Amino acid sequence: MPLKTASHISQLDGQRITGINYSQLRALCRISGRRDGVISQSSEEAHEEFMNSYQKIFLRPKKIMPAIPLGKIRTPPSLKAVESQASQERSRSQSQGKQTQEILISHAIKALKKIPIERIQQDLQAIHKVLKIFPCFTTQLSEEVLHKISSIAIVETWERGQIIYGHNGFYLILKGFVKPYTYEDSKEDQKMVAEMLVQDYAMKRSLIQGCQFYLDWPKVSIDHLAKLIQLRTFPVNQVLVKEGRVCPFVAYICEGECSILQDIGSLINPAKKKGGGIKSVVVGRLGPMESFGEISVLQDQPSPCTIVTATELEAGIIQPETLQGIDPVTISLMLQTAQPMCGKLSQEEKYKEYKRQEKSKEWDHIKKQVLSDALFYNGIRQGCGKWTLNRGPGKTTDK
Template sequence: MDGQRIIGINYPQLRALCGISGLSESGISQSSVDAHEEFMNLYQKIFLQPKKIPPGIPLGRESNISHASQTLKAMESQARQERNRNRPQEKQTQEMLINHAIRALKKRPIERSQKDLQVILKMLKMFPCLSTQLPKQELNKISSIGVVETWDRSQILFGHDGFFLMLKGSVKPYTRKGSREDQNKPAIGVGGFFGSFEPPQSEDSGNITQCALTLEVCEIFKISHSGYAKLKEDIAAKDHAMKESLIKSCQYYLSWPKLSINHLTKLIQLKTFPANQVLVKEGRVCSFVAYIREGECTLLQDIGALIHPAKKKGVGIKSVVVRRLGCMESFGEVSVLQEQPSSCTIITSTELQAGIIQPEALRDLDSVTISLMLQTAQPTCRKLSQEEITKEYMRQEKSKEWDHIKKRVLSDALFYNGIQLGCGK
C-alpha cells in the first residue's frame, strides 16, 4: 500500500476491502462464504470510474477555436489591408503606362520606334476587351495602326467607323432618338469600349448605330475599319507567303506550278510538336502530311524480337535508325493519298515546327493536284529487308559501344592526371 501507487485504484476502498473479516490470509485457510460474497460484491469499487463529460465544447477547446478564429480574421484583415495598400500603387503604375502609351500614340505610325510599339502593346494587353477579341498575331501588330484622339466635354462620337477604347475620361452611350434607355445605361470609363473592328454585317438589323457622348475631356484609342482590314490583309499575305515558301523549299515541290502550290498553301496549318513525340507508328497510315519548318525527326524500323544470348530469357523489341528528316523535307503524302501503312516509325528528335495538312482536306483537292503529288512525292523510306536491318542495327550498336569506350578511356586518362572536367587540375 505504501509502495508505488497505481493510477486508477481507490486505495481507501481497497483497505476497507482487505479488512473484511473471514477472508483467507496467504492462502492457508479458506475464506468464509459470507466474507467471499461480501468481497465479490464490493471489489469493483476499488477501481476509479472516469468522470463523465457532458456533451458540448470544453472550455479549453472553445478558447482554442476562438483564438484560431481571431487569428484567421486578423490574417484576412491584414491581407485586405495589403491589397488596399497595393491598389493605389497598381493604379498609379497603370496610369503611368497609359500616359507613356498616349505620348507614343500621338506620334504618326511611321515615326514610332520599336520601344514605342512595345509600350503601346503592353498597355493594350491590360484591357481584356482586346486580348479576348483579337488573335495574338493581330494584337501584336495593332499598336502600329492605332491612333489616339482627344475629345472635349459634351461632344458626340460616332462609333460606326471603327473601334474606340477609353484611355482617359468617360462617355455615355447615346442614340439619335435620345431614348430613355440611354439615360439608364452606365457610363463607359477607362478600359471600356464602343464601336467594332469591322463594319456591321447588315444596316437593316434594327439596331441603331452606337454613338457616345463625352462627359469630360477624353483620350480615346481608335482603330479604324479600313486600318484593321488592311492589317488583316497584311497578316494573311505574310502567312500565305511563309506557307508557300515552306512548300517550295521541299525537294518534291521545286518544279511545281504556282497554282498547284497555292491550292496546298490554303490547306496548311502551322503546328508545334514537342521533342520525343511519336508522329507516325510503323504499320499505320500517316495521320497527316507534314512540311518541316524547324526541328528534326528520326525514322525507326523494328527489327523484331531479339533473344539476349547472355540471359536466354526476356524478349525485347528493338528499333534501328534508318533515316533522319530535317528542315525543308516532308513526309506522309503517299501514305495519306494511297492509304498505305507507313514502313517506319517517325519520332521528333527536337521540338518540331511544321505545316500539316489533314487527310480530309488533302482528298478534297482537285484531281490534277493529287495526280501531281503522287507523281512527284516518294515514300518516306523504303522497307528494309531483315538482313539489312540486322546489319544496320549491329553497325549502330558497335558505334555506340566504340563511343562509350572512347569516353571511358578519355575519362580515365583525365582522372589519373588529376584533371576534372570543367575544373582543371
C-alpha cells in the first residue's frame, strides 16, 4: 500500500498533522505478511493490523485547555486564618456573654436589696438565674429549692477585715473575695475567736436590754432572743414594713432612725381611695434602742403603718421562722412588752398633721425657689465664683 509523506499530508480526517513518528513507521513496515508490490498482495491479517495501526505514525498538536481567569478563583483560607477567625468569634462571644452576665448580676443585686415582700416576678427571675450560675447549686439542689431561695435571699455588705460566720446560712460572693480562717491548730487563735464570739453575744444582749421596755426582763429570756439575732445594715429610704402586710421580722434598732407613715388617702378624698395615689403622713419616729414588729410577727397580724428608714440603719433582726421554737414564756413577755407603732392619733389629728407637713413642704419649696431666683438674678452660678456677676455675654464684673 503506497504511503504519503508528512510534507504531502497536512490534514488527516479533518485533523491537522504536524509530523511523522518514525519509530511507529518502522514498526509498521515490519508487519509480517505485508507486501509493497502491485502484483503480490498482503494477507488479510497484515492488512487489518496495518489499518488499525497506521494512524499512530502521524504527530498531532497537543490540545490546550482554555485558561481560567485568576480573578474568579477563590483561594481557600489558610489554617492559620481559620483559627484566627474562630478565636475572634470566641472572644466576641465571651465578651457578649460576660456583659450579659454583669447586667444580670446588677439586676439581681438591686432585687436582693429589696425586702422579700416587695420583690416582683422579674426580680425573682433575675435572682434565680444568678443562682443557676453556681454549679454547686445546680448539681445538688432542685428547681423548687432554688425558687424558694430566690424569694428569701438577701444581700449583705461586709467591710474589709470583718469575720463572717456561716452558721446561720450560706453566702454567695458576688463581689470581692474572702480568705478561709482556721483555728483548730492554734490555741491562741481559738482564744481570740472565743473572745470575739463573747463580745458579739454581749453586744446583741445589750441591744435588747437597751430597749426601754425590755429593761426588767429576766436574763434567761434575754439570752433566748440574743441567740436568734442577726445584725443587718439598711440603706436610706428603704421600706422595712408596709402598711397592711405582716412584718418580715422583729427589729431592734442599734443606730439610725426610721419614719412611721400612715396612709390617709381616704380622709383627703374618699372617692379616690383606690388607685388615686398614696397620701401618707408621718405619725412617729423610731430611733436607737427601740424595737418594732413583735405583735405583727407573733400574732400574724398586718402592720397598721409603714416603716421607712430615714437614715442608714443598723439593727438586730429576728426572722419569724426562728421564733417558732422559742419558749411560751418569752413569747408572752414579747407580746406584753411590745408597744403600738402608730401611737394613738385620731383621724382628725392625722389629717391636721398631714396638712401641717404639706404646708411645711410647700414653705421649704418656696424658700428654695426664692433663693434660686435671687442667685440667678445676680448672676451667681455654680463654678463661676461667689461674687461673679454676669451682665451679658462676654462681660464679667468682679465685686
